[in-house]
Amino acid sequence: MDLYLGTGGYSNDDWLGLLYPPGTKSGDYLGVYAQHFNAVELNSSFYAIPGIKAFAGMLKKSAARVRFAVKLHQSMTHSRDADGELYTRLFESVEPLREAGMLGPFLAQFPYSFHRTPENRLYLKDLVERFRGAGEALALEFRNAAWHIPEVTEALEAQSLTFVSVDYPQVSGMPAPELVVTSRVAYLRLHGRNSEAWYGGKDQSERHDYLYSADELRPFVQDLASRQEDLEESWIIFLNTTKGHALKNIAMVRELLAEHDLAEA
Secondary structure (H helix, E strand, O other): OEEEEEEEOOOOHHHEOOOEOOOOOHHHHHHHHOOOOOEEEEOHHHOOOOOHHHHHHHHHHOOOOOEEEEEOOHHHHOOOOOOHHHHHHHHHHOHHHHHHOOEEEEEEEEOOOOOOOHHHHHHHHHHHHHHHHHOOOEEEEEOOHHHOOHHHHHHHHHOOOEEOEEEOOOOOOOOOOOOOOOOOEEEEEEOOOOHHHHHHOOOHHHHOOOOOOHHHHHHHHHHHHHOHHHOOEEEEEEOOOHHHHHHHHHHHHHHHHHOOOOOOO
């Protein structure tokens, strides 16, 4: 099992003095990040799909040492009005990563408002077929607990699609924390457990202001270790990047993984 460990994004100014030496320019962040982690989840593609030159630049800055999971554009998961041209742009723009073997799965992060309705199930079917037709790996995250049922996970397993395991604050309508494996790729996203700020926080940084304890992380690592024979690769991505919480939690996870003789690829 190849293990990939990283964070959601790397452009965090509050990491200056924590991961990035004081005075580091933002254009140099990725180069420093690549010295510490072997994976990253690209968030900027949710707002605007980078061009092929931008992806080539990321590959160069990371010295081809970081695998990228690329988040789908918001029009593909939130407004759900993307046209075929945008999908083509997405598939073509990541060619530098694909060619270098540094492209991970695409991430479809559906909002809580994406309920499990007949209409949305048909939309999901169409989305999956687009990526399958392009030969691209796709990981699916559902924030609404209605999707976190055996009927859904069994259907994804039958199609070898990756169901994203999640850890959210346990507030109304959110799924319970659990490692779910539906393909040869496990994908775990840890958002933190800041219940008070999840709906009431003023921005993402406040919602993700949470530091996990080792005891909170241990069950995920134990479950992953017990499933390693079933997996080709596993991704552990921390979204609690506020104040460098994710950096501390990755260090904890590495210690927990070492207890099972596991380490990054």
